[in-house]
Amino acid sequence: MDPVRNPYAPGAGSPPPALAGRTTILQDANVRLQRLRLGRSAKSLMLVGLRGVGKTVLLDQIRHDAESMGMQTVRIEAPEHRSLPALLAPALRLALLNLSKKEAAKDYAIRALRALAGFAGKLKVTYSDIEVGLDYDPEPGLADNGDLEGDLSTLLKQAGMAAKAAGTALIIFIDELQYVEEPQLAALISALHRCAQEKLPVTVIGAGLPQLRGRMGEAKSYAERLFDFPEIGPLSSTDATDAIVKPVRQEGVEIEDLAVKSIVEKTHGYPYFLQEWGKHTWDLAAKSPIRQSDVIEASDEAIAALDESFFRVRFDRLTPTEKKYLRAMAELGPGPHRSGDIADELGRTVQSLGPTRASLIGKGMVWSPTHGDTAFTVPLFDEFMKRIMPGDEWRSLGA
Known part of the structure; x- marks a missing residue:
């Protein structure tokens, strides 16, 4: 098969050739944004799910749809160790x-830019990573108290008034939202609450790991009244089949049903893995139709590619103690697992492993579905841990 014509697109945030199984969430987001622009109430969306389920792709598609409707959008990603004010300001x-x-919004927008100048100037003392060009002098008393919660509320209010005057909406898209520290997350929620109370067309659509739901609730108890948290999971068998079949048929190529079934089973329907398996199967297949034997032969290459990119980039960030903790989880299976069972596997007490578990949660490697449970945030990571740390040598790591 011609690799130049390979239709699959594995990669972080890369849009797949067929965005299967996500029509309902896209339509729902569209309705919410149109209601917001009209000044009507609409809860915003926080897309939550494991790695590799396509949250970033969905976030970008919703943004594209919003821009096609004439809305003003902002798109940021919240990496670790960066402050939210530093990301938002520019x-x-x-x-x-x-x-x-x-013209209708000019005066409001200029006043909002003055608010931004005051916001950045005063908060730079606390958040030294703020770097933003200033187009207007600050207006004394406008978003310049040095208190993030109050100043951000004022800033977004001014921005919302400008958007309203322009007959549009301001939509702030934030990926990896789980990395925003709790006081900053609380300030963002409070600012959006104020905008909602004043019926201003400003909202945030975010994406993050499953712990985001709990973190937002801890930051502000009323977060659940402002946001819905649709869970983005693996595709159904039907949708996963479409994600594999439609791209090849658009290239005039056929794929056998058994080949498709094999890919869906091996990937468990996770969109990122579907793209990886599809890519390697296409490259290996000699001709149309693509056969099950092609899938089987390509699986080693697909797994190797995932190990060196999707999995390894996360593994390399871990300390030896953290690797040992995750390897113990893998020994128990896919999970979730009781903290006590992980401790027993390591011959340690639950209390002594608390800092390690907390660090892994902070790095976005695990999360707690329910109290006392721990689960991987990366699908099939248990299988990877067994591949990269085979046997029992891991038990003596760091001992």
């Missing part, structure tokens, strides 16, 4: 400059 500046080009 992105909001660009959005406000765009709004200032509309």
